[in-house]
Amino acid sequence: MRKPERIHLLNSEDKVAFVTGAYGGIGRSVVKMLLESGTKVVATGRSDFRFKDSDVLHLNLDVTKEKEVKSAIEKCISHFGRLDFLIHLAGMVGSGRLDAMSLEEWEKVVSTNLTSAFLILKHGYKKIKKPGGVVILCGSSNGYNGGSHLSGAAYASSKTALVNLVRYCAKEWAPDGIRVNIVSPGPVDTPMLDRLSKNEMDDLRSSLPLGRIASPEECAGSILFLCSNHAESMTGTNLNISSGLVLDA
Template sequence: MRVKDKIAMFIGGGSDIATATAVKFIGEGATVILVDYDESVFERVKGSYAGMEDKVRKYVADARSYEGIEAAVKSALDEFGRIDILINCAGILIHKPIDVLTVKEWQDVIDINLTGIFNSCKAVTPGMKERKYGRIVNISSIGGRTGRPGVGVNYAAAKAGIVGLTQTLARELAPWNITANVVAPGPLKGRMFFGMEQHLIDGLIKNIPLGRVGEMDEIAYAILYLASDEAGWTTGEVLDVNGGAYI
């Protein structure tokens, strides 16, 4: 029971990574709060929480809106009195060459993938400081760690920005016993993966030393570690989980 009795908020709560991780958290004793931009997102994943409904809360809020995220945080504090863990999973992909990418497509990815993380970290910080406890885990990507074929500059910039934001946040919040860390996944078996043609899948695998694409559970376990008290002396770190593709 590595997160027993903890309250964990997931921004981008309908994502594949959030779903896999939240189910693990519930199994390890936590109550989870899922935050996403539309109620329909929760409908898509509700089957994953069959029999666990009493351990799940769902709030609708757009990560791009500080006011919306702040309201979701306030609702959680009103109900539970605290948020122990924040997991930032919200993100979108628009992979195009820079000469094709529009200014709006640049901004949309920055707004969700980077500004959204700023919004949620800012919103939970006062409560975590007051309690002198917190675990923040932000999801970056191999696309923000090194230049990758097919990764747009918008996505790479946002995901790299998450690393800088988190490392600075770790220093700022350390005096209050709040840790901030990053998990940077490589290619995963998510909804996008299963829609890919086989030759594209083969191309992905060719560049992964361990010879396969990652499972969502393998990212979930990495997040669980950083969110637990086992990682209480780990902050400002980036955990690359990518089958060796970063080598």
């Protein structure tokens, strides 16, 4: 019997994605899945890791630097000729109680998570395909439920702000035919969790109604879904991937 062809969530052979945080845990899965779907990828970050695929353009990028963001998006256009999916995953956690947090730490976390999104959106808007472009930001369950000292106040606050930034852009850019959405994972099995002790991990897992830490592949699947035609009517959406941790989003 003839084997059925593998059906991809996203079929996008002529399309181009620009991914920040591409060498992080979720980023690597997103890039891999995009490549499997036929999408060409601009993979940006600060690591020496390289995807061995001729459909990837690697660029060093610090997402808090406006000149670097502008230049990287311009290189995407000069190299691949278009930009369809803008996927902003770069982010960092803080830690500790608010009264112990320095202004420097507050500003670093807010700049990495929130100001970077402003820069990516601002410069991405000018180049993304209209109509048809899709933007995905990355929130967190901390952005719904206040978070805790494990990630700190700046992390929780910046992730909440991203949700409203997405709503703002979803409205402003709908007439251009650009969709803007955000995924908000609970704990995901990536290097970001390496900072937690075994006890903290056990407590975290047992706080999840489904009792499971999500995989980076699941998050990547949700992101590809939001990029795909299956989500053509979805904009301004906050996709909750929290294993039941948050139920009143």
